[in-house]
Amino acid sequence: MARDPAGLELRADPTALAPERLLVFEVRGSVGTFADAIRRVPGLELIDEEELEADETDKTPAAYLMVPDARALQQLLSLWQRWLRGELQWGETPWGTVFSLLRDLRPWGPQDRVQPYDASVLAQEVTGRLDDDLVRLEVELVFRASKRAGQAQEEAVRQGVTAQTGQVVSSSRIEDIAYHALLVDLPVRALRAVIERSADGIAGLEPVMHIRPQSVASSIEVEEAEDGPDGLATQVLGEPILALLDGVPVARHRLLADHLVVDDPLNLEPATLVTERVHGTAMASLIVHGDRNRPESPLPRRIHVVPVLGPRDAFPSDRLIIDVIYNAVLRMRDGAEATAPGVVIVNVSLGNARRPFSGQLSAWARLLDRLAYHYGLLFVVSAGNCTDAFPIEAFATHTLFEDADPAHRAQETLRSLGNIVADRRLLSPAETVNGLTVGACNEDAVVAADRRIARSIVDPFGEHRMANPSSSLGPGFAAAVKPDVLLPGAREHLRLVARHAHIEVAPAPPTRSAGLRVAAPPRGGVENADGFTNGTSAATALGSRTAHRIHDALEATYGATFSGMAPRQRAVLLKALLAHTARWPDTTANLIRDVIGPPDGRQHVRQKDNIRRFLGFGIVDPDDAVACADDRATFWASGELAPDKVCVVNVPVPIAMGGQAVPHALTATLAWFTPTAPGRKSYRSVRLKIIEPNSLGTLGLKSHRDQPDVNQTNRGTLFMRSWTGSRAPVVGAATTIPLTIQRDPNQGVSIDDPIPFGLAVTLTMPGIAEIYEQVRQRLGLGLRAPA
Template identity: 60%
Template sequence: MLARDPAALELRADPAALAPERLLVFEVRGNIAAFAKATANVPGLELIDEEELASDEDAAPVAYLLVPDMRALRQIESLWQTWMAGRDLPDGHTPWRDVFACLRDLRPWGPGDRVQPADATILEEEIFGKADDEQIPLEVEIVFRPGAEAASANETNVTRAIAAYGGVVLSRARLDDIAYHAVLARLPVGAIRSIIERSPASLAGIEQVMYIRPQSIVTEIDVADTVAPAPVALPPAVANDPILAVLDGVPMVGHPLLRQHVSVEDLFGLEPNALVAERVHGSAMTSLIVHGDRNQSEPPLPRQIHCIPVLGAADRFPADRLIVDLIYQAVTRMRGRPEPSAPHVIIVNISLGNARRPFHGQLSPWARLLDRLAYRFGILFIVSAGNVTDEFPVPGFDNTLDFENAQDADRARGVVRALADVQADRRLLSPAETINGLTIGARNTDFVPHADRVFARTNINPFPALDTANPSSALGPGFANAVKPDILMPGSREHVRVVRSGAGIVVAPARASRGAGLKVAAPPAPVGLEGAEAYTNGTSAAAALASRTAHRIHDALEAEYGQDFLQLSNAERAVLLKALLVHPARWPEETTALIKGLLGPFGRGQAPRQKDNIRRFIGYGALDPDDAVACAADRATFWAVGSLANERSVDVLVPIPAAIGGRAQPHFISATLAWLTPVLPGRKAYRAVRMKILDPDDIDGLGVAAHKSQPDINQTNRGTVYTRCWSGQRAAIVTPSMSFPLRVQREPDAGGIEDEAVPFGLAVTVAMPGQIQLYEEVRARVRPLPIQS
């Protein structure tokens, strides 16, 4: 008989940190709720939270059952085979019938799980045409064991196997915080061919191996149309006290746009081998963070930014290091003890991604690492969603001429429909699925002067009048169906080029150009130039602008509140910046209507699924950087920071200005809550802490109701950002010095963490367009202070 001890059988969200020799893989089909209900009736089974299981709506969810011993595993296998043969289950095991009815497959963990289909395809491409003795790099994840002795034994077995197959280990990493243990190795093509075939006699058959993946490669950016640099005004003194760090390529520190603004800590010795002419990625990203899009004229940031290169020669990941280890070492060097190199850094820009790791439901080690470091150090990681530059067909247009001459609205509808048809192939790239970080998509806008638009005429603008994501911007959702990307930031008006035409067209995102790009610092192309400028686009650039905006928000708060703001803890300032960065984002009305009308689904009760399609493209919405920083006379934004213990709540009093009272005209109230959660890799719920804003009972008296063009309560409740917006045009009933309580509530924890208070940041805006006295009225009444509960 199976053990009935509730601790004996557990369903887990992630196989990381488990023992695969006692692991059964459940491939769920159909309704997840039915599977959850069925497992509740089986003694000893503990199901992960339903939201964590349903982490990829484009693929069958997978659960993992850890059994106490091999005897139990074989018994469950026997029950499954009995059920599959159509025979009755033995007495006492009838509840398993309903579980099995929800499954597509049940099998022990094996070679087919260690080598995922997408990884096998990449490895096939890697070895094509190569001799059997040629060496190919691989990342081998080892079954994580918490004890040092067991971990060492596992690694020894794996490294011996690698040597036996003719390979060599290049580097290793073991990170307890995220249950990660891996080696980077090189194996001969012949051994890799056996891995691709999932042969039990290959490395894929070694019990201590969790996964075998191709070596990570960085997503590339386009930098094109090099021009001589525009004159650079001498900036005021720049403070050498960074609050923002960049993990990227080696920047060109001698460039006139960068030399006073960037400090480089070459922790991994990558700078000497990075040719100046190849320092493209780091130079472009640091330029955007310091100066913004150079098509505009913006003042540089007042502080230096701290750069630790993680890309070396040719702007690539080092060939002999695991990227997860590089990121871990870089962040702990900056913020760890006893001597952190950048102790005040609370914003970290990562405009990078693993081009070989699209997100399909399972969190990558890189994302898990960012989540853990964010909570441990109180850091806001700002991450690019990823650029997917693969070509795709656009039905409805016979040839290039038809596509080019189509009405703007028809062309936009055709491209949005085409992207939706291939959405499963255009997913976020690791680590963009991070739960604690903000993921940035590329908004189809830039600041190219009108006269320069002609330089893009050889390509076609798919969205001349539509405010949406670029064609190459990776699509959501994120882990556990969380809203991802979080926001869209300017990533240029990306054009497309027709790559095949006749009886239909196939297009691909076009390169950046002077006519469709963001202007950045670049290495010199002509000999003798001290530095040049060029044009870039995409989500890497958008993430850099988001990081710049977060810094600008920090500067504005520091200027307004001085030490009251600066004395907040790193974590409190990080979560406040997180809330304020997302807070102004909105779904563009025309884009919302187009996606809803084009993709549906249609009929009563389909609003949540329609919103799923909208947020897949644009997250919480598009953001104008100036809106996140600038004040306006007819709106007031109130902020608060605090901390909440488990199952506690706090009422934050929101001042209601008399200016909105008695006027039957459009007005709105919006609120954004952000926090950093502890994470539990391999446990029943990865996201340990959940918070929410409760809809006020008396909100109706203010003449507003829940705004329809926003993620619903269930959709916004799946990450670490929670937003609500109420709008209307009925006259509000406002009394003198009126405030209303907005309740922030921490939900019951998933378990497995210490009951400690978790910081949160809250932003609330009250606005009535045209009422110019609104801001000053609220400003006179409010002085934000930390809240504890």
């Protein structure tokens, strides 16, 4: 073994790599510690250490080493075996340090092609089935840039499937995201070899990268259908700027009939019973009307609906969902025949219930990232729901749980969720880097009289504004903040499902007493029904509605200055403004800090990591995201940033803030879309950030204790900072705060394209009514946006 293994590359994502040159490192403990050890090995290039970050809840984190050829691979395996025997030689000590942090080192093989979670799902699929029964699964191939090489690989796998008396149902190859996959039927007898991760079956085929169960849509429930009031439009509606990729809606529902443009290229509508059109109807209703317990005006534009769920709100059984989504977006936005060229917001209240995020980006997330950057689309994506039961060991009976002091009940529910965070991860594609991921907080507009009718269910968090128990938890790719934000997903209650030495509870379905009111399919003779829903899908729909309302307000106030901007700039500005009002509630942040910890106050970074796991950047107030107030002023800026450049935005400070020793704050949110490079040196190719202003002390400001800091906010495509204070600011007639936006040097492949960014900044001093008006006059602006 050469003592200087020049040319080796450590990668965090095996996408698009050649498995014959790929070594798998199963890491014992922290991947960060492993990365530190790797840096000490001469000649070994550590690729984008940020993306090597693994969440501490990962049971077996892994990193991947790409070697220049098969000979180098065998040399490293030999070195590993000699270390196991205690035979390392002089000069090889750095490798010994690396090896001491590993559980295993092996070439890419069957146990990597079939992950343990996928094997367990497939094992459930075959239980009780006959040997000749066919089971549908997804086979992702190693992506080859050469189309001819890719076709040869596909043919080899097709032959392998046929040899097992299986068949290929469909295939998809999307070069932009290095994706090549087959949807196949395999008999149970052949699937058992896959489950056992044996090299004798298709898991032993070299062109195969991953074998997974067929994608299954995460579910939603709508309950208690009843008569609803008329919802016909009273004005001429504009062309769509928002698209809904979802289930077939009840398009003739009186609440929706005038508001939807349904494009059904997969012809799913004829096969879907009207009574089964639950998900698409609920999401369309929330986007158009909001929570109908809280009367709001409908959106002034129609929404463009593309059904991607068929009967029983399931993904089409004969297509790969990646292929379905890809073609749906291309049909909307690509070329002269685009069906919805004006769309800039795309609601994706969908997820693959069989693909919890485990550190590696899913093909679906990579697809959304690519489409967002290429077409200028803000994908608003649900974090996913986890409705599995979980134990609360502090309570022996349901009665004790129900009668407990609300503060104690909240503490013990949170403690229980904190113990199982590894089992409540984001569902693909929620780990998207360019998209905005939405979790569900426990808020709704149910009136007190309806709240009191709840029976046999318990409100776990009371007055704490918190992520619902079913809302999937972060972090995201490369330990980025995910979900990005939380929006109302109804006040989810818990119901008893089992009792042993302690109780086990599960999230209760939506009801009149804990739900968002939406249009629903006909039920019990009620044609134009209302129902109740909850969860991250619903929160995401409200997030998309809020983005649309922000677009409407900007268009009404700034006219062509805003509407004439390129789609990418409008989309990133909407992303910044939608996230901008997100805040951690102080009492909730303290609850998480006290219960989840760690208890050592000096570990504030880890404490904030735990807070953002539940809350992301915080809970969004949809009305604050759109409306104005006298004691605050929000600024926005949008532009493009070339490589290694900076942009300075001077924020005017109103003179009314000067000399006022009262609480005040400055909040800034920067959003952008990054080009992506699947399987390359850095997936997130471009990073932007806000440089800390030097004038904060003069204005009596310092970093907000209960908001993300630079340790949390620099890993995705949202950069948010908040500064607060109560000392009197020193303000002159021309005082400004210079905010510098910096584009860091490219990681890996050079990106020469200018990157679109959107910036939102708010100055606030509660109770000082002149703030907005003074800023407006200083900037020479016209009328304010309506409240």
